[in-house]
Amino acid sequence: MSTFNIPKREEVSEANQAIFDQLEKQVGFVPNLYATYAHSENALKNYLDFSGAPSSLKAKEKEAVNLAVSQVNNCAYCLAAHTAIGKMNGYSDAQILELRQGKASFDSKLDALAQLAKNITENRGYTDQAVVANFFEAGWTKENLIDTISLVGDKTISNYINNTVKATLDFPAAPEL
Template structure:
């Protein structure tokens, strides 16, 4: 049940209307969670700037982080969105499910990323050195580590926003993980 309404373009400030127009042009819609950010004069623009900032974690790697963090935080909205985006980035349904569990046995480099990301999210950053060492041994860099942490923060923002607001999910539901 939604605790906040999902504002329409007519309900938001001129600055946020411009963001709605950009989102509609690029995505064909304004996702409900983004629209919810527009309750704030600044949050939507700030979030879009963070999400669209340059990063060494892009494409499939970014989706690994998004899927793992959303699973750890049990965010129905972000799991639905990123399951779809993960498939658009070339992951199979089975790979998406595995990544959500915190591993990627099909790719050693992504596996190290998934394992570290899960540990960071679950343990709130207090991870074993062995996981960080494995991350670097898999070919990731210090820049990648910092950008992974920023991406975890990015995804945590929307996970928490959905958890608090309960806005309707406007993407196909993500399948549940096997227990």
């Protein structure tokens, strides 16, 4: 159960109302976690700008990171959302479950990415250098490394907000591992 109310459009600032309108057009609804960000005058815009910023990682690669990080941080909301988004990006149910565990036996390059995302998150940035070496050996670049770390931070923000406020799920719940 949510510890915070999910604000409705009329309960947020004009700037956040405009963002709600954009989300309605782009996504078809305002996800409850995003609406929760709107308790702050600035957090929703700041988060969307950060998460939507250009990256060397493609959408499908970002979802591999999002799934691994959200699993480590045990964020039910983000696991539900990124399971749905992962499917939209072409992952099968089995692949999504594997990515949540920080691995991808179906793709060696994604495997190195998922392992890195999991390791960064588990170790709070004190990443195992063997995992970093494996990442580079799989063909990733220094730019990809920095963008992955940024994405881990991006997803951790959402995970922490949800794990604190417990936004009501508006995506189908992710299956247990």
